[in-house]
Amino acid sequence: MEIEQYCWDEREGWDNDPATGRAAADLVLIFGSTQVVTGSSCVARLREAFPKARMIGCTTAGEIVGTNVSDNRLIATAVSFRSTSILGACVSTHDYPNIVEATKALAGKIPREGLRHLFVLADGLLTNGSDIVRGLNEMLSAEIPVTGGLAGDGMNFKNSYIVFDGQVLSSSIAAIGFYGDKVKIGFGSSGGWVPFGPERLITRSRGNVLSELDGHSALELYKKYLGKYADQLPAAGLLFPLSILSDDTEEAFVRTIMFVDEKNQSLGFAGDVPTGSYARFMRAVPDDLIDGAAEAAKISKGPGGDAPELCILISCVGRKAVLKQLTEEETESVEESYRTRPVMTGFYSYGEIAPFRPGDRVMLHNQTMTITTFSEE
Numbered sequence: 001m002e003i004e005q006y007c008w009d010e011r012e013g014w015d016n017d018p019a020t021g022r023a024a025a026d027l028v029l030i031f032g033s034t035q036v037v038t039g040s041s042c043v044a045r046l047r048e049a050f051p052k053a054r055m056i057g058c059t060t061a062g063e064i065v066g067t068n069v070s071d072n073r074l075i076a077t078a079v080s081f082r083s084t085s086i087l088g089a090c091v092s093t094h095d096y097p098n099i100v101e102a103t104k105a106l107a108g109k110i111p112r113e114g115l116r117h118l119f120v121l122a123d124g125l126l127t128n129g130s131d132i133v134r135g136l137n138e139m140l141s142a143e144i145p146v147t148g149g150l151a152g153d154g155m156n157f158k159n160s161y162i163v164f165d166g167q168v169l170s171s172s173i174a175a176i177g178f179y180g181d182k183v184k185i186g187f188g189s190s191g192g193w194v195p196f197g198p199e200r201l202i203t204r205s206r207g208n209v210l211s212e213l214d215g216h217s218a219l220e221l222y223k224k225y226l227g228k229y230a231d232q233l234p235a236a237g238l239l240f241p242l243s244i245l246s247d248d249t250e251e252a253f254v255r256t257i258m259f260v261d262e263k264n265q266s267l268g269f270a271g272d273v274p275t276g277s278y279a280r281f282m283r284a285v286p287d288d289l290i291d292g293a294a295e296a297a298k299i300s301k302g303p304g305g306d307a308p309e310l311c312i313l314i315s316c317v318g319r320k321a322v323l324k325q326l327t328e329e330e331t332e333s334v335e336e337s338y339r340t341r342p343v344m345t346g347f348y349s350y351g352e353i354a355p356f357r358p359g360d361r362v363m364l365h366n367q368t369m370t371i372t373t374f375s376e377e
Helices: 034-039 042-049 099-108 129-139 218-232 235-239 286-301 317-335
Strands: 002-009 027-032 054-059 063-065 068-070 073-080 085-092 115-122 146-150 162-164 167-169 172-179 183-190 194-206 209-213 242-245 253-255 257-261 266-269 278-283 310-316 343-349 352-355 362-365 369-376
Touching: 002 343, 027 034, 027 042, 027 063, 027 343, 034 042, 034 054, 034 073, 042 054, 042 073, 054 085, 054 115, 054 172, 063 073, 068 317, 073 343, 085 099, 085 162, 099 129, 099 172, 115 129, 115 183, 129 352, 129 362, 146 310, 146 343, 146 369, 162 172, 172 183, 183 286, 183 352, 194 242, 209 218, 218 235, 218 257, 218 266, 235 257, 235 317, 253 362, 286 317, 286 369, 310 317, 310 352, 317 343, 317 369, 352 369
Parallel strands: 027 054, 115 146, 310 343
Antiparallel strands: 002 073, 027 073, 054 162, 063 068, 063 343, 085 172, 115 172, 146 352, 162 167, 183 369, 194 209, 194 278, 209 266, 242 253, 242 278, 257 266, 310 369, 352 362
């Protein structure tokens, strides 16, 4: 596996001209701010430089290259595999009756024979991540691991986009499948948030919209807990996600606020918050989140996977909001967890996609560090 990275920012331009790279690259991962992805010629430049490569990426709430975390840049990682094949597909959700059907159509475009792993990226604002996971689980067995995430838009929560084969797309879901006996792919996902306060019954919700907790306005109760941060919703909600315990899952999962509806006194989340489930407020301190990132790296090693060549890090924007100037300490904790130093790229997201553990069905997570590792024999 040969890997090259290219960074672009408005002040310096390219740190390394993509035209000097390996035009025969098989895969180019692209993560950049909404402003750079939509307002510059970077994506087109990469398509020209790597005409034969599959390209997948998205807009972000922060870009990761190595242990560095930045805003308003674009990071491109070009990968040439020795003995691994890849196939890709992309769908527009507008072409289907709902997100579940769109995701099933996407999965149907990926051949199953020899499929080792599926990496999925989706619009983080115009798609319900739980519906994406539902569609994936209807089409794929747990024997085919799926990881990925939801595109971001900084702290703006206005527009997010997917990048696929040189196109910048909204309302879309894209995937890359990895094939071959020589590729080793690991993954891990962990949080570090701690629940506090009483469990509250979700008494009224629909999909990813929460209206009532214990029969009371969810928004009113949430504002009470946020106190001085209430006027900063929905961004302040990143600091206080919900832990959800449902009859459908053995472990609690986390949901983060994406929008507020003052008229209907409701809250919108990145994924479903099922009626009849129990919710608790959560909070974290930086050390807990940094330890959680290291735990995700530990899980991702798997049997004999402590020296990956490439790591894709997808961390939640809420973690970045808590860590602030300490954000790079979580990426450093990931790098230090491996026996050798891997090439690292990734982004801060509006949701993470991964199983809880190998062999489980894929889940939508919020507020985790989710890592996918690659190496070839």
